[in-house]
Amino acid sequence: MENNILLVNVSDLNQYLYCPRRLYYLMFYHTQGLNFVLAEGRSKHAHQSRRGQWYREMYLRSDKLHLHGKIDLLEGRTKLMPVERKHGTSFFDNDEVQLAAYCMLLEDYLDEPVRMGYLYLFGTNERYAINITDWHREKVLQVVQAIRNMTLDNIPEFVDNPKKCEKCSTVQYCLPEETKMLEREDAKKVRRERNE
Numbered sequence: 001m002e003n004n005i006l007l008v009n010v011s012d013l014n015q016y017l018y019c020p021r022r023l024y025y026l027m028f029y030h031t032q033g034l035n036f037v038l039a040e041g042r043s044k045h046a047h048q049s050r051r052g053q054w055y056r057e058m059y060l061r062s063d064k065l066h067l068h069g070k071i072d073l074l075e076g077r078t079k080l081m082p083v084e085r086k087h088g089t090s091f092f093d094n095d096e097v098q099l100a101a102y103c104m105l106l107e108d109y110l111d112e113p114v115r116m117g118y119l120y121l122f123g124t125n126e127r128y129a130i131n132i133t134d135w136h137r138e139k140v141l142q143v144v145q146a147i148r149n150m151t152l153d154n155i156p157e158f159v160d161n162p163k164k165c166e167k168c169s170t171v172q173y174c175l176p177e178e179t180k181m182l183e184r185e186d187a188k189k190v191r192r193e194r195n196e
């Protein structure tokens, strides 16, 4: 089936890195796929407002990066930096990659380097400055391409870490335990048939 994902939503990078199969269900079986279409009609930073050194809600889109997304909060008077707010008490590589994607969108819009952003954790009320490295940039490009290549008829594998499934909202579509059980049953049946 032909791929028609032209623009990837930044938040989808985080979902993909959590589990590609989860993003598959969100995109093709949920409402998230609409985002790509809705994005077409929006103008850049349509809802921008400013208070002191803070900007809120800057919508950005880059056809060059195949990315779009809304940065909820930006800090800085002369140098703007995105602030990505997270629930919980810790952050992971996927959160850093999401932040890096916002930095790349911002630098594409401003036409100047954005080498740092912040992750703020509601759980601890702490803020972490994250330097955006070549590793982050490469990862963003790689994941954007992987998402653009996703198609309805190609379901990604189950995630390796079953703990992720316990917290996954698409588990009712994915049915990891049930599918693995059926696969085991099928394998047993094939072995029995071979031995008959």
Ligand code: SF4
Residues within 6 Å of the ligand: 019, 020, 021, 022, 023, 025, 157, 158, 159, 164, 165, 166, 168, 169, 170, 171, 174, 175, 176
């Ligand atoms: S239930 Fe597990 S394997 Fe399935 S989409 Fe969610 S995280 Fe991925």
